[in-house]
Amino acid sequence: MTLIASPSQTSNHKQEKILQGAMQVFFRDGYAGTSMDRVAIEAGVSKQTIYSYFHDKEGLFKALIEQITISRFQTLFDSEELTGDPEGLLRQVAEAYLLKVSDDHQYLSLLRVVIAESSRFPEMAKLYYHTVIQRGRQLLGKYFDDRPELGIQDSEATAQIFFGTLVSFVVSQELMYGKEIMPLSSQKLVDSLVYLILRNKSI
């Protein structure tokens, strides 16, 4: 039932304009707060054109979120396996995530909207969970499994702690304005996180 926008096929110009405009409005105003009139204006097309490409508001929203979730994250973790020395790898992943994400309004908005609409659109939250959270956790878990010398008690749980720490930090600092109230150094967070996970071996 989800009108997914023909993944990596002939890219329709009008359809892309619509999705681009829809993203602006949905990410700013949320699902219920978005009017199709505004999407039409933002996309630079008429409202009827939107309805000819997407069945209704729900269809447009689902197609948008699906497309962004999949296109942004399927390649992020997919085929590549994590390699390298533990300290360097964990630092690099954590720092790259925090650096990229803190100024990435699209990522932050997607995360906010998926959580916001998780009750009305459960499939959307499940897709995000499957595509992003579960995949990241499994990948890092596998890395831990391959290195028993690290003394990791439970690889999946530890991977969940690792990514959960990063995501919750971004949510509290960026989405909830902790940065303005009482900034917490992301460098200190990464230091402590890597320290906790690796202090058996590398320190």
Add this chain to the structure above:
Amino acid sequence: MTLIASPSQTSNHKQEKILQGAMQVFFRDGYAGTSMDRVAIEAGVSKQTIYSYFHDKEGLFKALIEQITISRFQTLFDSEELTGDPEGLLRQVAEAYLLKVSDDHQYLSLLRVVIAESSRFPEMAKLYYHTVIQRGRQLLGKYFDDRPELGIQDSEATAQIFFGTLVSFVVSQELMYGKEIMPLSSQKLVDSLVYLILRNKSI
């Protein structure tokens, strides 16, 4: 400008009915998805009565979120100081949080709505951050500071990791239906979390 509902004063019956009804609807449908008609029906009063107590929809919403945030969390951490042996304390806090919260629809909805509306209502997100996140972190940070023998590198960062792990676990398992897709044992999470933080000393 926030119409806070007279904290611990003469409790107005109609006002409480309105807030109770408003909570049902706002927590289910979000801010924009909520109609004042539905609030009136759910609260069992007329719409005009709502407008006589609260200036408008925004005022009602802000008053509601403020009241719940403050009344639920001000005493949770406030005066009491954390005490006891490290392993027992960390286990107890983590298990109590996960056990209580996983079935606590009011808590889950508040968290979801505060994140969802963080852009439209920044003051609300800041209040939540200040009242819940920052306070919890400081309290646990102080506990760590008082026990240098634990070998904690950075007490505040480690406290952030501790609570961030718990909150992100609940968000991913409950709000994003990870529980249905691939459940992750909360016991294993707590074991690994406590193990990571304390393996210098207690193991």
Add this chain to the structure above:
DNA sequence: GTCTATAATCAGATAGAC
């Protein structure tokens, strides 16, 4: 104070011209 009834506006979705 509280209700019923209503005003004014805006929403999602469609019809029909070109």
Add this chain to the structure above:
DNA sequence: GTCTATCTGATTATAGAC
């Protein structure tokens, strides 16, 4: 295919009766 114009119902907020 795409646009303009429009229909129908819902929404916020208010007026006025009791």
